[in-house]
Amino acid sequence: xxxxxxxxxxxxxxxxxxxxxxxxxxxxxxxxxxxxxxxxxxxxxxxxxxxxxxxxxxxxxxxxxxxxxxxxxxxxxxxxxxxxxxxxxxxxxxxxxxxxxxxxxxxxxxxxxxxxxxxxxxxxxxxxxxxxxxxxxxxxxxxxxxxxxxxxxxxxxxxxxxxxxxxxxxxxxxxxxxxxxxxxxxxxxxxxxxxxxxxxxxxxxxxxxxxxxxxxxxxxxxxxxxxxxxxxxxxxxxxxxxxxxxxxxxxxxxxxxxxxxxxxxxxxxxxxxxxxxxxxxxxxxxxxxxxxxxxxxxxxxxxxxxxxxxxxxxxxxxxxxxxxxxxxxxxxxxxxxxxxxxxxxxxxxxxxxxxxxxxxxxxxxxxxxxxxxxxxxxxxxxxxxxxxxxxxxxxxxxxxxxxxxxxxxxxxxxxxxxxxxxxxxxxxxxxxxxxxxxxxxxxxxxxxxxxxxxxxxxxxxxxxxxxxxxxxxxxxxxxxxxxxxxxxxxxxxxxxxxxxxxxxxxxxxxxxxxxxxxxxxxxxxxxxxxxxxxxxx
Amino acid sequence: xxxxxxxxxxxxxxxxxxxxxxxxxxxxxxxxxxxxxxxxxxxxxxxxxxxxxxxxxxxxxxxxxxxxxxxxxxxxxxxxxxxxxxxxxxxxxxxxxxxxxxxxxxxxxxxxxxxxxxxxxxxxxxxxxxxxxxxxxxxxxxxxxxxxxxxxxxxxxxxxxxxxxxxxxxxxxxxxxxxxxxxxxxxxxxxxxxxxxxxxxxxxxxxxxxxxxxxxxxxxxxxxxxxxxxxxxxxxxxxxxxxxxxxxxxxxxxxxxxxxxxxxxxxxxxxxxxxxxxxxxxxxxxxxxxxxxxxxxxxxxxxxxxxxx
Numbered sequence: 118x119x120x121x122x123x124x125x126x127x128x129x130x131x132x133x134x135x136x137x138x139x140x141x142x143x144x145x146x147x148x149x150x151x152x153x154x155x156x157x158x159x160x161x162x163x164x165x166x167x168x169x170x171x172x173x174x175x176x177x178x179x180x181x182x183x184x185x186x187x188x189x190x191x192x193x194x195x196x197x198x199x200x201x202x203x204x205x206x207x208x209x210x211x212x213x214x215x216x217x218x219x220x221x222x223x224x225x226x227x228x229x230x231x232x233x234x235x236x237x238x239x240x241x242x243x244x245x246x247x248x249x250x251x252x253x254x255x256x257x258x259x260x261x262x263x264x265x266x267x268x269x270x271x272x273x274x275x276x277x278x279x280x281x282x283x284x285x286x287x288x289x290x291x292x293x294x295x296x297x298x299x300x301x302x303x304x305x306x307x308x309x310x311x312x313x314x315x316x317x318x319x320x321x322x323x324x325x326x327x328x329x330x331x332x333x334x335x336x337x338x339x340x341x342x343x344x345x346x347x348x349x350x351x352x353x354x355x356x357x358x359x360x361x362x363x364x365x366x367x368x369x370x371x372x373x374x375x376x377x378x379x380x381x382x383x384x385x386x387x388x389x390x391x392x393x394x395x396x397x398x399x400x401x402x403x404x405x406x407x408x409x410x411x412x413x414x415x416x417x418x419x420x421x422x423x424x425x426x427x428x429x430x431x432x433x434x435x436x437x438x439x440x441x442x443x444x445x446x447x448x449x450x451x452x453x454x455x456x457x458x459x460x461x462x463x464x465x466x467x468x469x470x471x472x473x474x475x476x477x478x479x480x481x482x483x484x485x486x487x488x489x490x491x492x493x494x495x496x497x498x499x500x501x502x503x504x505x506x507x508x509x510x511x512x513x514x515x516x517x518x519x520x521x522x523x524x525x526x527x528x529x530x531x532x533x534x535x536x537x538x539x540x541x542x543x544x545x546x547x548x549x550x551x552x553x554x555x556x557x558x559x560x561x562x563x564x565x566x567x568x569x570x571x572x573x574x575x576x577x578x579x580x581x582x583x584x585x586x587x588x589x590x591x592x593x594x595x596x597x598x599x600x601x602x603x604x605x606x607x608x609x610x611x612x613x614x615x616x617x618x619x620x621x622x623x624x625x626x627x628x629x630x631x632x633x634x635x636x637x638x639x640x641x642x643x644x645x646x647x648x649x650x651x652x653x654x
Numbered sequence: 655x656x657x658x659x660x661x662x663x664x665x666x667x668x669x670x671x672x673x674x675x676x677x678x679x680x681x682x683x684x685x686x687x688x689x690x691x692x693x694x695x696x697x698x699x700x701x702x703x704x705x706x707x708x709x710x711x712x713x714x715x716x717x718x719x720x721x722x723x724x725x726x727x728x729x730x731x732x733x734x735x736x737x738x739x740x741x742x743x744x745x746x747x748x749x750x751x752x753x754x755x756x757x758x759x760x761x762x763x764x765x766x767x768x769x770x771x772x773x774x775x776x777x778x779x780x781x782x783x784x785x786x787x788x789x790x791x792x793x794x795x796x797x798x799x800x801x802x803x804x805x806x807x808x809x810x811x812x813x814x815x816x817x818x819x820x821x822x823x824x825x826x827x828x829x830x831x832x833x834x835x836x837x838x839x840x841x842x843x844x845x846x847x848x849x850x851x852x853x854x855x856x857x858x859x860x861x862x863x864x865x866x867x868x869x870x871x872x873x874x875x876x877x878x879x880x881x882x883x884x885x886x887x888x889x890x891x892x893x894x895x896x897x898x899x900x901x902x903x904x905x906x907x908x909x910x911x912x913x914x915x916x917x918x919x920x921x922x923x924x925x926x927x928x929x930x931x932x933x934x935x936x937x938x939x940x941x942x943x944x945x946x947x948x949x950x951x952x953x954x955x956x957x958x959x960x961x962x963x
Contacts, residue, residue, distance in 0.1 A: 452710040507874075567940060647959060
């Protein structure tokens with residue numbers, strides 16, 4: 118190793134404390150391992166029944182490993198501040214785009230609360246009580262009022278994890294991550310050590326016990342239902358459906374970007390942020406690849422697609438199917454093992470990862486509002502920091518209230534597919550805009566001084582800056598996701614509704630910006646001072 | 655009256671140049687540049703056998719082949735607030751082994767940069783209506799005062815009361831002790847009588863401005879990551895690190911405005927009884943000039959806006 122040639126004098130300054138492992142932890146937890154594998158299988162295969170999970174996982178891991186790692190890693194390492202993508206987009210693109218994108222992202226974090234807090238209850242807790250032989254409790258939790266009340270409790274607990282500072286949150290995250298990974302490993306090992314014959318035998322035994330459909334009968338009944346719904350159950354995979362499954366699969370691979378919210382505290386940010394992103398993509402990819410191979414070997418390609426369709430499209434309600442839980446992939450593992458401890462750990466893994474997503478919304482949303490307030494694109498109270506807890510308490514409470522409104526709507530509506538709608542908004546708002554910013558970063562004059570000081574400015578391939586290549590790969594991946602989100606068969610209502618919603622959100626963001634510009638102007642304040650470029654010469 | 659307040663630019667040429675230009679662009683009457691003014695890092699450009707130079711910058715070992723590459727790096731070093739020095743391998747080895755020689759070189763370069771800044775201000779501000787005040791911070795050596803004092807267009811407001819329109823502004827560079835044992839720090843018990851003596855010079859306290867580098871302890875402007883005994887920050891804990899003496903002065907006298915810096919991460923504003931306290935924060939290392947434009951009218955604070963340019 119070459120000798121370091123630099124001198125530092127005694128002056129106040131901080132040494133960053135978060136390690137690569139800490140950065141990985143934040144990114145990994147936002148990939149939501151177990152529920153994301155459920156999303157990829159159940160939501161993905163129920164729509165794109167001929168999807169190949171192995172190929173979709175490999176393609177996603179390669180494209181995200183290159184695209185997301187380079188885009189978010191290089192932007193985060195070049196501007197290592199804890200403000201998320203708003204910092205990059207407002208500087209590289211424009212303040213207006215930065216605000217509009219940030220507005221979209223703020224909605225995304227609220228949407229995660231209203232989708233994921235209910236998911237913590239159903240299928241999370243519902244699955245747990247079903248596995249533990251308490252169907253009456255599970256049934257109660259599925260009712261709209263109970264779902265609303267318990268999801269509200271989840272929302273409240275998540276609020277308390279963050280509102281009093283990040284100390285408790287950071288410690289709890291380690292416990293949640295350990296237990297969550299342990300539960301996921303149990304699921305994988307259960308499938309790995311079960312042959313196809315043993316699985317069919319276990320399924321048929323359980324079906325006989327509950328008077329339910331045997332393996333073959335289930336397959337036939339699901340196939341009939343699919344044909345009635347205008348779908349088909351293919352015997353093998355095809356490319357179109359495989360690419361389509363990647364939309365749902367993005368939950369496992371596209372969310373490590375959360376690391377950028379702590380970029381200001383990471384040691385050696387030029388290495389830790391990019392590697393933290395990469396590992397937070399590769400580790401879930403390893404889990405998903407293992408799970409896919411094990412599932413195809415143990416459960417079978419057709420049967421897996423059929424269970425995904427029954428679980429998601431039919432809500433677990435198939436005529437003649439009377440097993441006590443929906444046939445999602447954790448449920449399939451529960452058919453094999455009857456150990457209460459293992460069943461508890463498997464369901465707990467789903468519950469914990471899901472709950473942690475809700476908590477992460479409280480990490481991001483209040484900070485986004487704080488940044489707006491500082492730029493006068495919002496009321497002054499957005500910037501109020503509670504001196505005791507060092508957090509923007511009012512913003513946390515607003516986050517809770519907005520989340521509650523969403524949970525109430527979801528409890529009545531109960532459309533699990535709306536989870537994919539959030540992904541669609543992130544593709545167009547957050548990921549797409551940031552990938553564009555990364556692509557042009559080396560060529561934008563106003564941020565040339567940042568690029569010249571960037572540790573990546575010499576990273577080139579065939580003379581092209583690597584960040585630009587990463588941005589292009591990322592944009593291609595996002596284009597694939599967006600196309601398959603738009604053409605999702607049978608979900609035109611959701612996709613059209615979502616598109617209208619996205620336009621509305623962007624419109625609201627721009628209107629919000631101009632409202633505050635006008636309001637401040639009346640008070641004698643020119644908001645452009647908050648962002649305006651200052652020429653040094 | 656409009657005031658543009660900036661703090662903690664730590665030797666960044668880019669930020670300083672932006673500050674001078676911002677006065678006109680933001681249309682302010684007064685500019686206040688509070689310390690810390692000087693940088694923290696020295697980048698040795700070490701000659702290589704056979705030509706070129708090598709160094710370490712932003713954690714990366716760099717080899718420079720051409721004069722053009724060297725000039726570009728020098729500019730970047732200056733922009734982020736660092737200093738550079740041409741050294742032979744032997745000079746580098748000697749300097750590395752001699753802490754006192756490092757300190758001397760640092761001081762030389764810091765003061766040289768500050769002289770350049772003052773000269774630039776003379777060039778750009780001469781004949782303009784802008785009134786500019788400058789003062790050091792706890793990281794700045796005492797020689798800094800003399801250099802500011804020598805300027806014809808910048809007023810050294812350190813440790814005195816100056817008039818800004820109808821408002822009086824008292825400026826104080828010292829802070830409570832830091833883990834780095836910087837040049838201007840003392841225990842709060844010693845700061846308090848110094849502050850009392852300074853405040854005693856103010857005639858009308860309700861309309862006055864306390865321009866104190868250290869933020870008051872216990873409010874929202876002094877939150878910094880807690881440090882371990884190795885001075886590594888614990889990212890999961892933020893603690894108050896401001897001055898209790900400053901807090902007591904603000905609570906006791908309740909001026910119109912408190913302008914503070916020191917804690918770069920604690921950009922914010924808060925109301926302490928009738929006093930509005932502000933810390934514009936700092937992102938000097940990225941060449942971004944963080945500041946705040948304050949509008950005063952009829953002896954009161956009319957409004958403010960944080961800036962980032």
